[in-house]
Amino acid sequence: MTESTTMSAPDLQVGPPLGWWDETELGPVHGLPVMTHGCLARRATRRRPLVAVGGVVLDLTPVVAGSHPGGPHVLVANAGLDATDDVELVSLHSQPAVRSRLARHACARLAAAPADPTWHAWQRVLDLAVLVRNALWLQVQVPRPGGDLLVYVGQSYAHLLRDHAVQLTRDLSLLGFEEPVDLPAPRLDGLLAAIARDRSDPEAADLANALLADALDVLAAVVDAASLTMEWLEQVGGVGEVGAVDGVAAADAEDGTRSDVRRARQVRRLLCDWVAGHAARLVVLDRGRS
Known part of the structure; x- marks a missing residue:
């Protein structure tokens, strides 16, 4: 496309x-x-x-x-x-x-929304990713002192990892025929608040902006994957029930995996790796405070 x-x-x-x-x-x-x-x-x-x-x-x-x-x-x-x-x-x-x-x-x-339920499942993934992306865009636009920025980002970031990322992985699990996984959900807001107290405003702002940039990169990948898959489904004419493969939506990978299923698995793994990586990163930052 x-x-x-x-x-x-x-x-x-x-x-x-x-x-x-x-x-x-x-x-x-x-x-x-x-x-x-x-x-x-x-x-x-x-x-x-x-x-x-x-x-x-x-x-x-x-x-x-x-x-x-x-x-x-x-x-x-x-x-x-x-x-x-x-x-x-x-x-x-x-x-x-x-x-x-x-x-x-x-x-x-x-364009009209097709009747295909798989398309609508991807639409839910897309809408959630766009909503969270837009919310983070707005945070970037609001000037705050570095410490305050880190605390505020920490509160939203905790919500992002505890709720939005979990919901996205669940939706993608259904689309990719995999069971949902448990994601680490550390108390990021409290941890970041403690880190902010020990850092100058410029250092805290740099950390907050780095977290926002990483999150926006991941959300951009989710938006791309969901939107391109929806357009693929529009081109092939729909696939019937969620997860069902019929003669219209033929497999297009060497292992016989359909495009939308493969994308769901890839993006789901990206989300899981991102959440786990940031949990580990913040633990390291916390240890560096002592």
């Missing part, structure tokens, strides 16, 4: 009906290219938040640089996601003038 806004599959369908929008608001939106859910997740960045609303992908870069009433953070938090439900919760968005301004940022139509 090439990194493109559009899909080349001849039967690719656009997303939900545009009933969320008034026809007069959208103008030439029907002539826009079609963007897959995976492409939306991959191409969105904190500086270019692509957000889907009502079946239309909006490039909200000018809004981030401008004056969004809720601040730029709320846009970054939804980058790469279908934010229709969140947008509808704010009554201001129902005003014609606001909707008209939103429609000016349309850059693509969102």
Whole structure:
């Protein structure tokens, strides 16, 4: 799959009906290219938040640089996601003038979600990875003293390893036909707080930024794997039940393992190695304090 806004599959369908929008608001939106859910997740960045609303992908870069009433953070938090439900919760968005301004940022139509349950299982993996990625992006944007940054990152990092990473490995285990594994879940928030007390602000900030960078690298790998697998499933036409192989989704590896299963196992191992590696790294840092 090439990194493109559009899909080349001849039967690719656009997303939900545009009933969320008034026809007069959208103008030439029907002539826009079609963007897959995976492409939306991959191409969105904190500086270019692509957000889907009502079946239309909006490039909200000018809004981030401008004056969004809720601040730029709320846009970054939804980058790469279908934010229709969140947008509808704010009554201001129902005003014609606001909707008209939103429609000016349309850059693509969102592709329809296939009925394939395996695709939807990968979608859950993708959405969780994107949500956590966006949350870490926001942490990078907030200036804090080094010690405070390390403590705050420690709290979020503990949540990431104890909850999000565990959920991701469980979802990937189901997709990769492997049993879930127990991951180490150290009390990172308390440990990092203790480390911060013994370090100067620059040293603490360096450690916090290193942890964030490592986490973002791993989450980027999860986003890539999930989005590319979803697009592979769209091309082959679906695989039926989760974990089932049929004549449409043929094996494409030398050992007969299907692409999505192989990717699930690879990303799951990456997550497990990352969690175990950081647990060991922080133990070493803790010992270095004494």
